[in-house]
Amino acid sequence: MPSYKAPVEDVTFLLNDVFQIDRYNNLPGFSDASADVREAILSEAAKFSEQALQPLNRSGDLEGCTRHDDGRVTTPKGFKDAYKQFGEGGWVGLAAPVEYGGQGLPATMAQSINEFMISANMAFSMYYGLTLGAVAALNVHGTEEQKKTFIPKMLSGEWAGTMNLTEPHCGTDLGLLRTKAVKQADGSYKISGTKIFISGGDQDLTENIVHLVIARIEGAPAGVKGISLFVVPKQLINADGSLGARNGVSCGSIEHKMGIHGNSTCVMNYDGATGWLVGEENKGLNAMFVMMNEARLGVAVQGLAQSEVAYQNAAAYAKDRLQGRSLSGVKAPDKPADPIIVHPDIRRALLTIRAFNEAARALVVWTTLKSDVAHRSDNAKDRQEADDHMGLLTPVLKGVLTDVGFANSVAAQQVFGGHGYIAEWGMEQFVRDARIAMIYEGANGIQALDLVGRKLPKDGGRAAMAFFAEVTGFAKENGADEAMKPYLAPLTASLGHLQQATMWLMQNAMGKPDNAGAGSTDYMHLFGLVVMGYMWARMVKVANEKIAGGDAAPYLKTKLVTGKFFMERMLPETSAHLARLQSGSATVMELPADAF
Template identity: 55%
Template sequence: MQVYDAPLRDMRFVLNELHQDDGFGDLPALAEFTPDLTDAVLEEAARFAREVLLPINRSGDEEGCHIDNGIVRTPAGFREAYSAFREGGWTALAADPEWGGQGLPETVNKLVEEMICGANISFGLYPGLTHGATTAIESHAADELKQAYLPKMVSGEWTGTMCLTEAHCGTDLGLLRTKAVPQANGSYRITGSKIFISAGDHDLTENIIHLVLARLPDAPRGVKGISLFLVPKYLPGADGTPGQANGVSCANIEHKMGLKASATCQMNFEDSTGWLVGAPNKGMEAMFTMMNTERVSVGVQGLGVGEAAYQAAVWYARERIQGRSLSGPKRPDLAADPIIVHPDVRRMLMTMRAYNEGCRAVGNWVSRAIDAERHSEDAEVRQHAADFVALMTPVVKALFTDYGFETANLAVQTYGGHGYIRESGVEQYARDARITMIYEGTNGIQALDLVGRKLPANMGRLLRTFFHPVSAFIEENGGEGPLKRMVEGLQQAFGALQLSTAKIAEKGMKDPEEAAAAATDYLRLLGLVAMGYCFAKAAKIAAAKLAEGGDDAAFYQAKIATAAFFFDRILPQTSACFLAIKAGKKSMMGLDEAAF
């Protein structure tokens, strides 16, 4: 059964309690967003997710999108939901007030994104892609393009896309063939085809603004010859309303494993008018502004689906009766006990819970850094925050989506045979979550980015933004006390991370394949240490709150119990990661290609 209630208490915890000492807070530009105000936003977002988006999640999956006389149609209820979403101001939540946005912190925006994706991830892609597109336009486009397009996109009247992939090139964008021919009036004629374009066409808005990667006639080969262009579906008229069709068409809708209510399109551009965004042949720089924004959001998508899957599994484990507890009947009034009494079911539920709470804590830490990078008045803090965001972006994208898919699979397993059939609703979570590990750069690419670019950048400066706070926490909280076992576990895992970092730095300089062979395990190791650090901090705060007394004891007791499970059952995976990294590339690359 699909159930979803936003985990507001845990969201308030990570927002207002967990990271207050990280150096990314106390931003005067965001001072007006008090806990009372942000709590009201979260409450209303939770209501919208539960009452508007959740009811059309399964029906949207069943119906999917279709093309009707050349127009892409979204499932029943999506147009009405999007209108309510836009009218409620949700599209403008974190956008710059200069363009009509509300300017809320990313810490709040990412929690709202989690709710949207938990209730209906397919719906979330339509405004989500627009948010990324507006970020790229705001950062790189000329003022006249900003004035013409950003207000409409921020208001949600128009949506945006990101058009990178072509049939013959995905990750290797240097192979793309879409052409851009300069015109006398300063515009360009864009011709080419793109595939896998999320929200590429739909019936939710009157215009769609595509950001398209293409090549100028004299462009250098490879990625150094790629430029970015803004290409509207309809050319705006003198009054700003959509006018003439612009040679942009949807050739087909992809028939996908999941996300069926999100239109994934094959897009054709035929002499379409476009305008350069950023400098010629510098399109990758502009596009990565959007992609890095989207990569954090995709990580949040994985968390959102994981939370929904966990809640569905808990509901079922309480309702389904099978067998008796090994320690004696717990519900003698029933023919059998609910399956939540069984240790293996508890293992699955606690694993799901720990993944979700750990990812939410890490995600909020990164969101605080995003806010500091944008709004701090201290240049040193902005640089420190930018370094941390750069380091953690591939971790958030890959770790959260790996765990989101694993959590969805555990939900199916919790339901047993009923989980495998469509009527239960949980198999949709596994299908929907799977793509998050692939798009916006596969998780393997995220690992290569972390090891190949982020670790060596500026002589390891980025990594220090993570190592220093973890090391300081271990030093300050070692010795005796209720945190002793957790801190010891964190220290051991952190030691494995430090040794792995040194090994990759040493071997990777001599042989890049050694670093690449270690990349996925290293990303998981770093992510687990980040979660362990957040759980240890959370347990420390919870213990202090329990000592003070109060009405919220159950929440803090549960937080300590979840942290204890993480340290007992999940953090030990770091030892396996370390051993795999230590083994090097030999066995991985040793088999002759012909033997496969």
């Protein structure tokens, strides 16, 4: 049976030492998250994820969700009690506004514990993850009445939320949507249409579900300019706040999926359901992107989280499984064979996963800190810089962390040999669960196009230039430190590759857009490697300083070795991405469609 232990030590190192979170105490909510409070939160989150959620992961996968004849959906055994505990523990509203019942703590804390929950049980975590996305959209674009009606109950865990975008004929191209909204005399709307792939579309965890639905008002312009957003509760709400009649929304069926079986992914039918406009008519995309940006960062963490739990189980297995003898001589003479951890290729696989996990975790913390600054700072310049960072790196995080997270889950499965293919070991579930993260909330090819086509040139490339300047400045500032040279030289070389790739796109994509399309995925992964290399350089600098100060924790020496592995064995891949990108689109586009 698989196991999981939350990486509390690593998160603490990042928060306290690498990013020095206490420096942000001028921002609302940060002074409430003192070192003692952070330690307590991380400890309790670890305990809940390890003891309450992880044991339900495999059983939930095997049982799945059930749709009954009356349209009700029940979740796997134990999920309802766990969600009740989750809500009562205040986990849903940890970083949410205090005025609506949240605790107002930094989003950085919430995202860190989110990794724990996802590693322990990805399917379970999706119920509250989509709820938080819906809360964010309502908080930014909803009326005061909508906020007061829906958000407190969602943050308490009594109600949940969903995001209804996709339709059977329309995925990424939302301009094709057909769901319609008809305005009523009382200002409400009647919503009719079908949505698919709706995570948590129906369930028995909460007494109500708040659906956020995009639809087209009668007479609205065609395409994306005619999209509006509506809040459509499963149960209507009476004037006194109590639950009223059932609304005209129901689960038509549950999708039969490759993984995340514990989450109810539903076909939702809206049959004249009563809904209320969120924000302005025909401006639904603005509110939708609030949800999607929240969701994309959460999905990026899913890639990291599945990689982490897969790594932990593969490393434990490698230390226990006896197979063959070491190439350099017997290591366990008292046993019939050596544990497979002695074999270089097993170590290569494990170190590759671990080096990614630790860099990706640092990247998530760094970016979520920027999110906190963007939402909480009263300094316009700081907010702009943080917004630039978020806009540029969100597609990188979503695309790279989920692509590599899946590949790492497969690599961890490989460590088990044939046992990795057998369900009871749990590895095949990690692979199946990780696969969806590359697809939903904007497939990764779309993330790459978004990065190259929109985020990179935005504001004259201001965000990218700021990133290049920051990494260059860090390298110069620490260039005289002998201990840093093995890390800074590869980082500087790879940053050069990223700058070359950026220049090539500027010179070759405007006149021939297919060059941008053909090179976008390589550019995204090149960017991901460089930014993770920067994270490793920052972690190594702190580890060296702590060691020089007398800290003898073995954890720090492990950091140095793992970081060096990343620089020597993983970061050089930037040259291959650059070469592929610079080959252009000619060969990619040459064959006629019927040749495929």
